[in-house]
């Protein structure tokens with residue numbers, strides 16, 4: 113693929129498009145925003161954000177996360193979407209098509225496939241827990257403000273190898289089914305209506321949590337920074353969360369960008385998605401932490417925190433059990449939108465690159481994940497003593513994907529867009545060939561992508577890996 117001289121008139125990469133079979137696309141511009149938001153919003157907001165905030169010292173961690181979203185997350189997201197829409201293909205082929213020479217930049221896409229596997233490995237497990245909690249909530253057995261009751265319920269689930277596997281596989285089958293309906297129909301329909309409902313429910317829970325006796329300590333934890341808590345690993349975890357939250361650094365947004373319409377405003381979409389997603393995470397924090405302190409849970413309880421605390425907030429609410437059932441249903445649905453985008457990276461690659469039809473590609477990807485993911489599913493039971501670098505498979509998949517692979521992927525995406533793909537194509541893609549009036553903002557973004565984001569990521573990565581200590 114040579115970059116033709118028409119590139120400045122045409123959307124870059126559109127020559128390549130004609131060589132690919134017609135791909136499904138998002139039908140409306142609002143649908144695009146919602147589907148992209150559907151990828152970003154998920155267990156990251158409801159589960160990972162509170163878990164990390166609790167174990168990394170509260171307010172300071174939140175500040176690091178917010179700065180990372182602004183200075184790293186948004187630029188990387190814009191870069192990925194632009195490459196994807198221009199090349200109009202899966203992550204690996206998009207990178208290949210956008211590279212002017214034979215340099216192996218497609219490796220970023222390949223690294224992304226690996227990250228998708230790692231993330232899905234533990235994500236499907238947590239989604240399985242959420243699914244199981246729908247039924248636990250229905251039975252009324254977890255509606256309690258006693259940490260003994262909620263802890264026992266969680267422990268009996270995760271330490272049971274059969275239940276852990278079954279819930280994970282149920283989740284995989286559901287996600288696979290959604291994927292089989294196709295991009296625009298499957299993803300758009302699900303996200304459009306339900307994220308706003310989840311938002312409303314979170315607001316209700318947050319209000320209840322804030323009015324519990326003793327809630328003030330939780331607010332202080334969330335918003336009063338203790339600078340002594342800034343460490344190399346807090347920095348790395350904050351940057352890692354920004355990547356994880358925005359679904360960037362592994363090609364998911366390249367893949368989604370490839371479904372974007374040509375008249376879509378890429379940077380506007382990215383900004384809207386990033387701010388909405390961050391608000392939902394913060395709201396989940398406000399829903400959870402006042403209750404953590406009011407009921408005497410440990411903020412650094414780790415992955416169990418949300419599953420212990422949420423039932424206790426609902427237990428102190430009128431019609432709490434009913435709302436808790438709805439809460440877990442909505443959280444599960446939000447997790448599907450995110451998982452679809454992860455699986456889509458695998459499926460679109462297997463489908464287009466290995467030329468296996470979509471149905472079979474979906475089934476093969478699911479089977480592969482069922483086997484691989486069982487390592488994470490069994491991490492609290494049969495495999496609880498199997499550790500690599502002192503981490504169970506569950507923690508290892510989580511740590512290496514968010515804190516290493518995604519940032520490394522993002523680093524190379526910035527270098528690629530800033531220094532290889534270049535200014536002309538970036539501007540053409542982000543201004544829709546000059547038809548949008550956003551040149552100033554696009555220049556600012558390009559500056560961040562070239563000089564600021566990659567340097568910050570590199571420093572935080574090296575520092576996190578102990579290079580400077």
Ligand code: TRP
Nearest residue numbers: 152154155156356357359364450
């Ligand atoms: N952003 C999602 C969440 O927070 C998770 C996710 C979906 C993701 N797709 C991704 C993370 C791609 C990294 C890369 O729940």
